[in-house]
Amino acid sequence: MLYTIFQIIAFQALFLLVYDLFLKRETFFNYNRAYLLLTAIVSFVLPFLKFPELKKMTTQNVVIQLPEVFIGTKASPISEIQIAETAGKIMEQPKTPIWQYVFWIGLIIATLVFVYKIVKLYWLKENSPKRWQGNILVVRLIKSSAAFSFFNTVFLGEKIPDSEKTTIYKHELVHVEELHTLDLLFFELLRIVFWFNPLIYIYQNRIKELHEFIADAKAVKQNGKAEYYQSLLNQMFDTNNVSFTNTFFKKSLIKKRIAMLQKSKSRQLNLIKYALLIPLVFGMLIYTSTEVRAQEKTETKNEANQELTDEQLIQSYYDEILKMKEEGISVVEISDYTGFTIKNSDVYIRSKENYLKSIAFMQHMADALIKRKSEDGTLTDKDYETAKNMTLNKHQSYKEYREWKKTDEAKKLWESNAKDGELRFVVNDFKNKTAKEQKRFDELLGKLHDDDNFYKLTVCEMVGVSKIELYDNSDEDTKEIEVVEENIEVPFLVIEEVPTLPKCLDLTNNKERKYCLSDFVNKHVNKNFNTDLAHGLPPGRKRVFVQFKIDKEGKVKDIIARGPSEALEVEAKRVIGMLPQFIPGRQKGKLVTVPYSLPIVFEVKDDAKRLNELIQERDNLLQNANADKNPVIIQLNQQINALKTKLKDTLDSFRAKNYDKFIERLETKAQRDSVEFIPSEYKKTKPENETEPWTTVEVAPVHPNCNPISSESDSKECTTSAINKHIGKNFNMNFAKSLNLTAGKKRIFVQFKIDKEGLISNIIARGPHPKLEEEAVRVLKLLPQFTPGKKDGETVDVAYSIPIIFQIVNTKND
Structure with a gap:
């Protein structure tokens, strides 16, 4: 934005320089008027006109970027998005730059000044004597000798001598007929928006001079030069100061006007000076067109500023593989991500993304081999040789790989590696086969049809990078035509302008927009993913790994999901497919496709084990507490009832006949002391109502410190703040530091329910260490009883989630 403004000011300065040096003294007043108006526009x-064709007129290799030299330690790539420093802290909105405040203050002041001038003008018009003279309104100014015009209104001071009023009136009439007021209002509006640009004021002064020259030239034809000179010299009195009116008596202009009247008419030959505008504008267009080059990608080998180099992309893919490994992603899932799949085995030319990912994957496998052997103490020279062979790459770049694929050696190698029952053939252009290629194709097609040992022919072409699969099938010869895209995809972690949402555009930097997008996707999945589909799976933590791409139009595509069951994979694809259209990402100024990976992690609990634990916990509390008044025991009873209902629903489907015996095995002595746990009553318990999300519940639960607050939004904000303060006060950070965790930001994601009694229940915590999860559960159990949430006038259970975030500092480096 600021750069564009600087360009505009520079162009205006050049236009004004040409005007003052070559055109200002000429008597081509109407041409000069057109010049000033046109160049201002x-x-x-x-600055917004870009003509790539003009770049061909300049030297192509103007800038050569040498390889980067790093002194000291090279900065590591961003591995995670930094977020709030403390538990539950809401990210601050970015501050508005000071220059924006200054701009808007100046704009408001300039607008007020303009409005004041308009009001003053209309006040003079309404409070002064006036009369119509044809279609011109003549206003007589009391006790004034000023003369000026505004649209079709001419203002004449009553002190102007009668002998000169006719001359002055004819002068102002020229302003009205030539619509000079429009010119001045145009520049007045520019002065409001670009109040800080001094060149706009110079433009306006130059156009006012021209208006007077034009009016003088026409008026003097009717009155004679001598009489007109005398009028100018006699009337050096008070003047009107409104910048968008044409004033007859302006002392600073009198001398220039007389000098211009005395000047001889310019020769027609001098009109050639206006041709200077052509090379001037052409040069500016070349500048604006070639300036965009730095924002465009080229395919030269060493220009690293045009796009990410192969080395940078490999490093980013390698970092993503490490991150996936740290998150517990299996090798099979990682190989899917990198394209090491059976599906891609018969692709002749791999896309740049898959090719570079494969290099990163093999490097990771080699490093993992060396690390594993080193830790086991079994590392040998043979292992080093194996690792070296795994990472040996005879092609230095993707470009070299593509060139090698054009050779006969590469084609024969790929064709000879066909699986049993399959035939392969590489052709340059399938639609325009050479005679040799057509003959070979016909031979393979005949073999496919006649030889029962073959069932499939795969044809790959070089031009369109397409793959055609032909099957020996009477119903359908062609199964599919798959076009392998070569569009460069920039990983989410390293892209310069991340895909985002309209609500995230106001954020000042890419890091904050990354967090905004990730937070939106996480909340979307958390809200819409149906974890009930995991019922029937063994208890424990489950993970569905999802990959998708945000294309150049901001649409989600190519969704891949890998999980413990097909139902969960389908559900993950459904939820990701519901994401809205994003604002697409950009790299070096160009729209790019951005791959995004997301692990969906949840817990499948062993309900019977959990029920037994709750009963034991309640049993211990009953020994020293009153069951009727203790809120913790009431809360445990509610959790036990809910679990019993859930178990009954499950058992009704699988082993309903053994239900009573199953419940009896879980009951302890303490259950007989409380009517809450009589099996007969339990059988009558109705399933709990569906839990309402905190963000959509009609009346949210209220923390005791927030009563009474009339506004629902203020109440929610107060309750959220109270929960955050409670966590920040009670969470034991010293305990977290004692676990020897790696340095960096740590997150514990906590979910719980505020039930119909206002009590905290169903606390689930997931973090980098089981002890931290236990600490989070302990802290949340200390929360007081809330005023319960409501929907349609009835109390309801409300789900609440919050991230607890803290920093582990590596004291060894301090």
């Missing part, structure tokens, strides 16, 4: 348009 063109200066605003030029």
Whole structure:
């Protein structure tokens, strides 16, 4: 934005320089008027005009970027998005730059000044004597000798001598007929928006001079030069100061006007000076067109500023593989991510993304081999040789790989590696086969049809990078035509302008927009993913790994999900497919496709084991507490009832006949002391109502410290703040530091329910260490009883989630 403004000011300065040096003294007043109006407009348009064809007129290799030299330690790539420093802290909105405040203050002041001038003008018009003279309104100014015009209104001071009023009136009539007021209002509006640009004021002064020259030239024809000179010299009195009116008596202009009247008419040959505008504008267009080069990608080998180099992309893919490994992603899932799949085995030319990912994957496998052997103490020279062979790459770049694929050696190698029952053939252009290629194709097609040992022919072409699969099938010869895309995809972690949402555009930097997008996707999945589909799976933590791409239009595509069951994979694809259209990402100024990976992690609990634990916990509390008044025991009873209902629903489907015996095995002595646990009553318990999300519940639960607050939004904000403060006060950070965790930001994601009694229940915590999860559960159990949430006038259970975030500092480096 600021750069564009600087360009506009520079162009205006050049236009004004040409005007003052070559055109200002000429008597081509109407041409000069057109020049000033046109160049003022063109200066605003030029920065946005880009003509790539003009780049061919300049030297192509103007800038050569040498390889980067790193002194000291090279900065590591961003591995995670930094977020709030403390538990539950809400990210601050970015501060508005000071220059924006200054701009808007100046704009408001300039607007007020303009409005004041308009009001003053209309006040003079309404409070002064006036009369119509044809279609011109003549206003007589009391006790004034000023003379000026505004649209079709001419203002004449009553002190102007009668002998000169006719001359002055004819002068102002020229302003009205030539619509000079429109010119001045145009520049007045520019002065409001670009109040900080001094060149706009110079433009306006130059156009006012021209207006007077034009009016003088026409008026003097009717009155004679001598009489007109005398009028100018006699009337050096008070003047009107409104910048968008044409004033007859302006002392600073009198001398220039007389000098211009005395000047001889310019020769027609001098009109050639206006041709200077052509090379001037052409040069500006070349500048604006070639300036965009730095924002475009080229395919030269060493220009690292045009796009990410192969080395940078390999490093980013390698970092993503490490991150996936740390998150517990299996090798099979990682190989899917990198394209090491059976599906891609018969692709002749791999896309740049898959090719570079494969290099990163093999490097990771080699490093993992060396690390594993080193830790086991079994590392040998043979292992080093194996690792070296795994990472040996005879092609230095993707470009070299593509060139090698054009050779006969590469084609024969790929064709000879066909699986049993399959035939392969590489052709340059399938639609325009050479005679040799057509003959070979016909031979393979005949073999496919006649030889029962073959069932499939795969044809790959070089031009369109397409794959055609032909099957020996009477119903359908062609199964599919798959076009392998070569569009460069920039990983989410390293992209310069991340895909985002309209609500995230106001954020000042890419890091904050990354967090905004990730937070939105996480909340979307958390809200819409149906974990009930995991029922029937063994208890424990489950993970569905999802990959998708945000294309150049901001649409989600190519969704891949890998999970413990097909139902969960389908559900993950459904939820990701519901994401809205994003604002697409950009790399070096160009729209790019951005791959995004997301692990969906949840817990499948052993309900019978959990029920037994709750009963034992309640049993211990009953020994020293009153069951009727203790809120913790009431809360445990509710959790036990809910679990019993859930178990009954499950058992009704699988082993309903053994239900009573199953419940009896879980009951302890303490259950007989409380009517809450009589099996007969339990059988009558109705399933709990569906839990309402905190963000959508009609009346949210209220923390005791927030009563009474009338506004629902204020109440929610107060309750959220109270929970955050409670966590920040009670969470034991010293305990977290004692676990020897790696340095960096740590997150514990906590979910719980505020039930119909206002009590905290169903606390689930997931973090980097089981002890931290236990600490989070302990802290949340200390929360007081809330005023319960409501829907349609009835109390309801409300689900609440919060991230607890803290920093582990590596004291060894301090």
